[in-house]
Amino acid sequence: MTHESASARLDRLDAWVKAYRPAPRVAECGTIVSVGDGIAWINGLPSAAADDILAFADGSRGLVFDLAPGRVGAVLLRATEELTAGTMAYIAPGALTIAVGDALLGRVIDPLGRPLDGDPLPQLHEQRPLERRSPPIIDRDFVREPLYTGNRVIDTMLPIGRGQRELLIGDEGLGRSSIAVDTVIAQHDQDVRCIYVLCGQKRSTVVRTIETLRANGALAYTVVVVGEAGALPGLKHLAPFAGCAIAEHWMEQGDDTLVVYDDLSMHALNYRELSLLLRRPPGREAYPGDIFSVHARLLERSTCLGPARGGGSMTALPIVETQQGEIAAYIPTNLISITDGQIYFDATLFAGGFRPAIDVSRSVSRIGGAAQHRTIRDEASHMKMDYLRFLELETFSRFGARLEESMEAALQRGRILREILKQDRLAPERARFQLAWMVAFNDGLLDSGDPETVPGVLATIAAGLDSCDLTLSDARDRWSEAVATWVAATAESKSGP
Numbered sequence: 001m002t003h004e005s006a007s008a009r010l011d012r013l014d015a016w017v018k019a020y021r022p023a024p025r026v027a028e029c030g031t032i033v034s035v036g037d038g039i040a041w042i043n044g045l046p047s048a049a050a051d052d053i054l055a056f057a058d059g060s061r062g063l064v065f066d067l068a069p070g071r072v073g074a075v076l077l078r079a080t081e082e083l084t085a086g087t088m089a090y091i092a093p094g095a096l097t098i099a100v101g102d103a104l105l106g107r108v109i110d111p112l113g114r115p116l117d118g119d120p121l122p123q124l125h126e127q128r129p130l131e132r133r134s135p136p137i138i139d140r141d142f143v144r145e146p147l148y149t150g151n152r153v154i155d156t157m158l159p160i161g162r163g164q165r166e167l168l169i170g171d172e173g174l175g176r177s178s179i180a181v182d183t184v185i186a187q188h189d190q191d192v193r194c195i196y197v198l199c200g201q202k203r204s205t206v207v208r209t210i211e212t213l214r215a216n217g218a219l220a221y222t223v224v225v226v227g228e229a230g231a232l233p234g235l236k237h238l239a240p241f242a243g244c245a246i247a248e249h250w251m252e253q254g255d256d257t258l259v260v261y262d263d264l265s266m267h268a269l270n271y272r273e274l275s276l277l278l279r280r281p282p283g284r285e286a287y288p289g290d291i292f293s294v295h296a297r298l299l300e301r302s303t304c305l306g307p308a309r310g311g312g313s314m315t316a317l318p319i320v321e322t323q324q325g326e327i328a329a330y331i332p333t334n335l336i337s338i339t340d341g342q343i344y345f346d347a348t349l350f351a352g353g354f355r356p357a358i359d360v361s362r363s364v365s366r367i368g369g370a371a372q373h374r375t376i377r378d379e380a381s382h383m384k385m386d387y388l389r390f391l392e393l394e395t396f397s398r399f400g401a402r403l404e405e406s407m408e409a410a411l412q413r414g415r416i417l418r419e420i421l422k423q424d425r426l427a428p429e430r431a432r433f434q435l436a437w438m439v440a441f442n443d444g445l446l447d448s449g450d451p452e453t454v455p456g457v458l459a460t461i462a463a464g465l466d467s468c469d470l471t472l473s474d475a476r477d478r479w480s481e482a483v484a485t486w487v488a489a490t491a492e493s494k495s496g497p
Helices: 003-019 152-157 176-185 203-215 233-252 264-277 291-299 330-338 347-351 374-380 383-397 405-421 431-442 451-466 476-495
Strands: 030-036 039-043 053-056 061-068 071-078 088-092 097-100 126-129 167-170 192-199 222-227 256-262 313-321 341-345
Touching (some): 030 088, 039 053, 071 233, 097 233, 126 233, 152 383, 152 405, 152 431, 167 176, 167 330, 176 192, 176 203, 176 256, 176 313, 192 203, 192 233, 192 264, 203 222, 233 256, 233 264, 233 291, 233 313, 264 291, 264 313, 264 330, 291 313, 291 330, 313 330, 341 347, 374 383, 383 405, 405 431, 405 451, 431 451, 431 476
Parallel strands (some): 167 313, 192 222, 192 256, 256 313
Antiparallel strands (some): 030 039, 053 061, 053 088, 061 071, 097 126
C-alpha cells in the first residue's frame, strides 16, 4: 500500500469518527432451541423470510428453509463445534450468492465458492445469486448449434444441441457418469466452458472424477463444484444451484456452457431428508410435494439465449439413477417430463458387452436433430430406424426360422453397425470421424467384412482423417472417395504378405 493511499484512508476514518453519533439500534434476535443433523430451529426472528441468511453468534451460518408459527427452521451452511441450543441468531443482509468469473476455471470449489483444492481463494469481483428466475421466453432462441459428446451413438442417432437439457438415466454402474465425463473431455477444442457438479458422491468418486478430468486436460476449462456425501445437507442441496449460477454468468456474456449434474437422484434424496427433518408433510415415496418444482426451476435455467441477450447457451446433462431399470419411479418420471430427451442405459446390454450400454429404442432427443450438422443429419437420417429393425429381426431369427437372402444381408449390416457403435471410455471422437464412418457404412464399404475387423477399419479411417483436410462442409463425393481409399488400404494390408 502506498503512503498516499494510507493517508487517504486515515482521513476517511477520521471523518467517519467525527461524524459518528451514538444512537439506539433495533435488530431482531433469535435463539436456537435445537440443532442437529444439519438443521437448526430458532425461536424469534418474526420478520424472517424463506431463503434469508442467518448469522449465529459462534460464527456459523444458516439458510431459512421453513417457516412455522413462532419459530424458524434453517439448514446449516457452516457449523462450528460451539453451535448449541441457546446460541443467538440474527438475519444477515443480502441474499445467498457465489463469486463467478474466469478465475474459477480449473478450480474445485464447494457450493459457497470456497476452494477445496488447496489453492488460494480465486480473485473474483462479481457475485451472483444461487436462486433466480429462468430467462423468459422472449429472451430465448431456438436450439441451433450441435454439442458434440464424442460418442458415436449420441452424436449420430441421439444428437444434443447447445441449450438442450438431456437426461442420462439408468441403473448404477452402467456408465452414465462415464458418458458425462467423456462429453466434458470432448469440449477441449469446442469453446465450451464446463461445470461438473458432484452432489452427494463419495470422496473416492470425487477424487477419481477430478483426476480423470485433469489427466485428460479437461480441468483447464472446467469448474468442479463439490457437495460430497459427508458435507452438510444444506451444502449438498445448494450444489446444483451453485453450478447453474456459475454457468449463467458465462451464458449471459455470450459464451456456450455445459453443466453436468451428477446426480439429481442423490440431490432428491438429500432434499427429502431435509424436508422430513423439518417435519414437512411427505408425499409420494416420502418426497415433499415441491420436489418437482425444485428440479424444474433448476433445469429451466438451461437454455439458448437470443442474439439480443448475447446468444450464449447453457446445456444441461442431469444424471438420475433407476432401480432395476424402473423408469416409472417418481424422480425419474419427474425429470423425464422436465428435460428435452433422455439417454437410457440398459443393464442387459451392459452385461452382453455392448458398451456404452445405451438402449437406442428407449432413448430420445426431442430437439437435438434441429441442431445437428446437415451432412451428419443426412447420413444418419435412417440409421436409427434401420438399427431398431435389425434388433427386431435378430430377435425373430433366434427362433431358428429360415431367412431370405435379403434378411441375412440386413442382419449382417446390423451386426457390423452394432460393432461400430461400441466405444471405449475416455475416447471421445470428433464430428469428422462420425461422418467418415457413416459414409463408409452407408456406401456398403463394410458389408463384405467380418464384424471383428471393424475396429481395424475404424482405426484406419481415423488415421486417414488425421492426414487430410476434409471438413463437414465438403462435398459428399470427396468424403466417399477418401473413405473408400482408406477402407481399401485396410483390405490390402490384411491380404498382403
